[in-house]
Amino acid sequence: MTPDVPQQPGTQQPGTQQPASGQPPMRQPTTRQANLWDRVGGREVIKRVVAEFYDRVEADPELRPLFPDDTAEGRQKQEEFLEQWLGGEGRYSAKYGHPRLRMRHFPFVIDQRAAGRWLRHMAEAMRAAGVGEQEIAEILNGLGPLARHMVNAHEDVPREPLGNIRLQ
Ligand code: HEM
Numbered sequence: 802m803t804p805d806v807p808q809q810p811g812t813q814q815p816g817t818q819q820p821a822s823g824q825p826p827m828r829q830p831t832t833r834q835a836n837l838w839d840r841v842g843g844r845e846v847i848k849r850v851v852a853e854f855y856d857r858v859e860a861d862p863e864l865r866p867l868f869p870d871d872t873a874e875g876r877q878k879q880e881e882f883l884e885q886w887l888g889g890e891g892r893y894s895a896k897y898g899h900p901r902l903r904m905r906h907f908p909f910v911i912d913q914r915a916a917g918r919w920l921r922h923m924a925e926a927m928r929a930a931g932v933g934e935q936e937i938a939e940i941l942n943g944l945g946p947l948a949r950h951m952v953n954a955h956e957d958v959p960r961e962p963l964g965n966i967r968l969q
Contacts, residue, residue, distance in 0.1 A: 838888035841936050844880075847876055851880045853926035887940070898967040903950055908962045912954035916930045920961045949951070 802828050841847065858864050868875065881893040881902060893900065923944060927937045 836888070837939060838884070841887060841932055841940075844884060844889065845858045846930055846932060847889075847953050848880055849885050849930040850923075850926050850932065851876050851883065853929040854879070854923055857922035857926060858919075861918060861922065864915060864922075867911070869916065876877050886943075897965060897966075899969055901968045902947065902955070904968070905963055906951045907953060908960050910954050912961075913949075913952055915954075916948040919951075920945060942968060 833856070856874050858868060878893065878897075885891045885893045885900075895968065921940065922936060924941055927940065932940075
């Protein structure tokens with residue numbers, strides 16, 4: 802599993818897209834992921850997952866300071882991203898272009914521990930939202946490497962906020 806994809810189901814055949822130089826290999830949409838979106842329960846369930854997730858992040862004294870005071874926009878983006886990543890509609894990329902999640906996370910100093918807590922909150926949020934254990938395992942199998950890919954605490958990367966810019 803490789804991270805960071807502009808998940809637009811049906812637009813690519815697996816393995817046909819080459820990453821730009823210096824970028825990690827792109828993860829390709831697959832039938833399994835499209836199916837996963839249905840199996841998870843679609844938009845209403847993901848909305849609940851994101852609400853549960855952000856409530857946990859907001860209650861976490863280690864992660865809370867990384868996030869803006871108002872998390873409304875982050876919640877919205879996370880819903881759109883997860884829908885796309887799971888094989889639903891591609892609303893995230895329609896608005897913001899390529900996810901380039903690692904780059905979009907440069908403004909936040911993320912260490913290994915923070916990535917682990919992020920994942921744990923996401924796993925608990927999926928359980929709280931009633932996602933099945935098989936689906937949770939498959940999703941964590943993809944999100945685990947992606948979360949570790951966000952770790953940037955010991956790197957000298959640009960920390961300026963990117964806002965809502967559209968990326969190629
Ligand atoms: C699988 C791992 C992750 C995924 C899929 C993910 C996904 C996202 C997405 C889609 C956004 C919105 C980006 C944008 O368009 O501006 C975002 C924002 C953010 N993420 Fe992550 N993220 C991950 C890991 C992490 C980790 C490990 C941390 C740190 C603990 C983190 C902290 C943040 C923060 C602080 C924001 C800004 C939120 C806001 O503006 O309200 N993320 N993330």
